[in-house]
Amino acid sequence: MTSTNNYKKKLIEVAIPLEAINAASIKEKSSPFLKGHSRSLHQWWARRPLAACRAILFCQLVDDPSSHPETFVGEDAIEKERNRLFKIVEDLVVWENSTNEEVLEAARVEIRKSCGEVLPTICDPFSGGGAIPLEAQRLGLVAFGGDLNPVAVMIGKAMVELPPKFSGRHPVHPGPKGQQFYRNAEGMAEDIRYYGDWMRKKAFERIGELYPQVTLPKELGGSVSTPTAWIWSRTVPSPDPAFSGVAVPIASSFALSTKAGKAVYIEPIVDKAAKSIEYVVRNSASKADIEQASLGTKAGRGANFRCLFSNAAITPEYVKACGAAGKIGVALIAIVAESKGGRIYVAPSPEHEAAAFLRQPEWVPEQLQPENPRWFSPPDYGMRTFGDLFTRRQLIAMDTLSGLVAEARAQIQSDAEAAGDLIDSAPLRDNGRGAKAYAEAVSVYLAFGVDKVADYGNSICGWNSTNQNIRQLFARQAIPMSWDFVEANPFGKMANISGFCDGIAGGLTGIVPASVSHVHQSDASTTVLDVVNPVISTDPPYYDNIGYADLSDFFYIWLRRSLKEVYPDLSSTITVPKAEELVATPYRHGGRAAAEQFFLTGMTKAISNFAHQSASEFPATIYYAFKQSEIESEGLASTGWATFLQAVISAGYSIVGTWPVRTERAARTIASGTNALSNSVVLVCRIRNISADVVSRAEFIRALKRELPPAIAELQGANIAPADMPQSAIGPGMGVFSRYKAVLESDDSPMSVKAALQLINRELDEYLGGIQGEFDADTRFAITWFEQHGTKTGEYGLANSIAQARGISVESVKHAGIVESSAGKVRILVRDELDADWDPASDGHLTVWECCQHLIRALETEGEHSAAMLLKKIGSEKADAVKDLAYCLYGICEKRSDAKDATSYNALIAVWTELTRQAAAIHDTGGDRQTRLDL
Structure with missing residues (x-):
């Protein structure tokens, strides 16, 4: 496909209500328990906020009023219409409106008006967590999602394929029904809750003996309680020859609760003569007690500990050697139980420690974790397989629950048939809609529930003593090592299959299946967009930020065990495909340079593939997430960013806009030293004109100086926040660079994207610096003084030199009420002094x-x-x-x-x-x- 300029500009190419989009994205990201959010279905890494995806799609498809001069005559009329469209977006991004049909239909009307009779199909070749197809579907658009990763594909199917297929169905379970009428996926959600609880009961019948009740101490009531969790510490043999062979704890913390007035900690009491340790729970703790307990047996960062018997150093090398020799053990150090007043902590007992080892698991995952300590720390300590991440009892629970998914599927089909649901007997993979397909669909969500048990039921999960709760494995995009860990009771209140299925069902209630969409396993570099009027909106992998394939093996091993009969094609490999994954992973490609070249080549091929299949009348939108540490060291011309932009431009795109989408509050990002960053940038792209020119470096700089200042002024006029300006200005700057076939350096070599970014940033700095010349002399003095001294005191002589250079005196600035000047010193007044x-x-x-x-x-x-x-x-x-x-x-x-x-x-x-x-x-x-x- 070649580009022409005979297209109507879309809203996203001119202006968008960025402030409202970012505010909604921040609220969504910072509210982890939003009812009806699709993230409740399954863990995925770096999902884009739904509010942002919804708004970007709307602005990508709806005409900017300037494209209709026959209707909107003059700037005032254009601005009025643009503000009306902005108001629709502002309503659209509010979380509470995500299922509001009146608000959604107002947006759909505008999309239909701009797109004519034939609505486009939204194509996301890197669909990942499925946010873009989901929001396209909410807007009434058919969506096509593709991903190489089978875990991502299953998540996408659960979000956009299954809900519309069974929309409006009544639940089939034999219990009392929750309501008379069921909208969207409400009936399926009720079945997920029912059969999730069915699985919990069946599992307890089979392995409940492994989870005994605990008798509380007399001072805590003396009654019997069901444990919520067991807290363990890893152990190694003491390195001191005097205590050779004695297992000593390597614990990060002995604190159980740091809540004021309810502080609790574990005190390890050492008996050197008996070479034993007793772990005692102290329910009355001072601040000093908690501070000491919070140190555990740590003796520094990482795997540095001390021996409780001799205080001898336990070094990282020693711990690794113990791991390699299979000498890292575990010791039960506390039991967590429930009461009406909250958590109760009980000292460990031999009976409870023994219960964890009563049986051997029948099946243990043998798939190896990657030898990549950047994302996976456990292999360094002898925990080489994914099965090694679980205790023996956790493996038994996971094996039991994953096996019960198939049993639940058979039970659901039987119940559906008894309820008269006999539309057809085809399975889901053959587009079935009857009892069999419905049972398979519900079992997908039950399998997701099992994955949630895995996420909270492994030996890497730590204890959060602040809120007295378990920390899930994937609090970040890695599998770290954990020295003390929590084993949640899968039949307790904290992390059980029934509760997780309830959360998954809740996530379904926020899905609006306003169209029929599809997600397939496919390679973005070769996929064929066999759809009507394809429009690209996609969120590709982020250079080397996240190892999606490596990380998702943790879930895939259990999903495959639960769903291989439902999705045999998606379960055909032992682990997730990795060789073709477009991530710049040095360990996989033999070094950083080779990894970067692999990413550039592969991403260019992928973007070229879908770029030249997409509809010419619409721009493409491509998300890119910044890696904070890289930006801190390299700025906005970072390697990852430049490499990605190079791939986009080499694919034949011209970048016509960049919009920073934030998911963190400005105060938080500024405080962390990343105030110039947004979490991601949306690139707005058009296919570059086939007759594009080749220009020199000097010609490019002249064009940049001519075109960038008015573009920045427009961004300022649209009130783009200062924190967003560097990334927003990249759009018009790269718009100049990427419209040329090439920009040649003085030696006739093509200018790199990184060099172009540096020039764009320089022009932005010059523009913003040049603004100072427009201010009054006193203000210009204050700017210079603030730049050099902030609000601290400085020498009068220096201040006078700065003032004289601006044709004024220090007395003038003092008279203006800006500075204080006395005793040969000058300082700017702070706001409180005004x-x-x-x-x-x-x-x-x-x-x-x-x-x-x-x-x-x-x-x-x-x-x-x-x-x-x-x-x-x-x-x-x-x-x-x-x-x-x-x-x-x-x-x-x-x-x-x-x-x-x-x-x-x-x-x-x-x-x-x-x-x-x-x-x-x-x-x-x-x-x-x-x-x-x-x-």
Whole structure:
């Protein structure tokens, strides 16, 4: 497919309500227990927020009003229509509206209006966790998802294939029904709950004896309770010859609860004569006790410990040697039980320790973990297979539960047939819709429940003493080593199959199956988009950030055991396919350079494949997630980012926009030193014109200097937050670079994307720095002084030199109320020191600096209404300069690592649209600032 310019620009190519999208994405990411969220179905790594995917798809498909000059005449009419579309997006991204048919239909109407009679098919060749196909389906669009990873494909099928297939069905279980009418997948959700509980009961009948009850101490009531979990520590033989062969704990912490007033810890009491350790639970603990207990037996970072008997050093090398020799053991150090008042902690007993070893598992996964310590630490300590990640009792539980999935499937089919569900006898893989296919569909979700048991039921899960709960294995994208761990009771309250199936069923209730969509196992570099009007929106693997295939083997071994009869093609390999996975993994390709070349070649081939099959009237959207540590060391021209952009451009795309999508609050990212970063960037791409020119470096720079400043000004006019500006400016900058067939350096070699990014960043810095020339002299003095000294004191002589260079004196800046000058010292006044009764209308020496600082103080101390009132008094002539200053000062704060002030300037820009809206509605600024307006 070749490109022409005869297309209508879409909203995403001009402007989007980024602030609202990011706010909704942040809320979604920071609220882990959102009812109805699809992430409840199964673990996947680095899913994009559903709100962002929904908004990006809408903006990708809906025409920008500027594409219809015959309808919207003049800038005012275009802006009014654009704001109307923005309001639809702002409603669309609100989580509570994700199942609101009125809001969803308003969005669908606009999509149909822009797309005409034939709606496009959304294609995501790297569908992963399935967020993009799911949101396309919610918007009434047919979606096609593809992924090489069978775990991802099963997740995608559970999200977009199965719910519409069985939408509106009544549950088939024989128990009391929860309601009379069932919408969407509500009936299937009820069956998932019922048969999940059925599996729990069946499993308890078979292995319940392995999980004995515990008798509480007399001081805790003396009654019998069901344990929630057992806490274990790994052990190694003491390295001290005097205690040779004695197992000593290597524990990261002995703290059980750090909650004020309810602190509990484990005290190991050593009997050197008997060469034994007794673990005693202390229910009354001081702050010092908890601080000491929180150290466990650690003697430094990593695998550095001390021997409780002799205080001898236990080094990482010694621990690894013990692991290789099979000498790492375990010791029970506490039991967690439940009571009406919350968690109860009980000392271990020989009976409970012995119960964990009563039986041998009938099946143990033998698949090897990768020899890649970056993502997998356990192999270094002798835990080489995935089976080694589980205790003997955990393996028995997992084997029992995964086997029960097939039994549940047979029971569901029998119950469905008894309920008269005999549409056909075909299985799911043959597009069946009857009792057999329905039973298979429900069993997919039950298998997901078993995977959740694995995620919380392995020997890497730690104990969180702050909230007194278990930490799942995949709190991050790796399998670390754990020295003390929690063994959850699969029949207790903390982590059981019944509870997990309830959560999975809850996730289904948030799915809106407004179309029939499909997810297949396929290679993005060769897949054929055999659909009508394909539009690309995809979230590819992120260079070397996440080892999806390696990590997902942890789940695949159990899914394959549970679902190989349902999805035989997806279960045909022993482990997840890895050779073709587009991740720059050095250990797999023999080094970093080879891994980078593999990624570049493969990603270019994949993007070229689907780019040239896609519809020409729509742009493509491609997500890229930044690797924080790489950006910190290399900036926005990082290797991963540049390599990915090179693949996109080499595939024949021209990049026409970049939109940063955040899932972390600005204050948090600034505080962590990554304030210039968003979690991901959405690239907006069009196929490059086949007749594109080849230009020189000098011609490219001239074009950049000509086109980038007005583009940045437009981004500022759209109130793009300062933290988002570097990545947003990449769009128009790369738009210049990528529209050429090539940019040649002085030696006629093609300019690299990395070099182009550096030039774009330089032009952005020059533009933002050049803004200073537009400010009054006192403000320019303050900027320079702040850049050099912050709010600290400096020498008067230096201050006077800076002032004279701007044609003023220090006294002028002091008279303006910006600095304090005395005893040969000068410093900028902090906001708290500014005149609380300041009024711009009566200030005879008004500066942009003062206006900006007073506006931030009003916003932070009195809220938006007060700030809007002050903005009205400042007036529109100064207002634009105030916004420019906020951008400028944010950049300075970023370079100074001043997180607090950077947050203030970023926050001002973030609410600028709302402040100007409120200010425009104010007609009387003479009243009380706190008076609420009827807006």
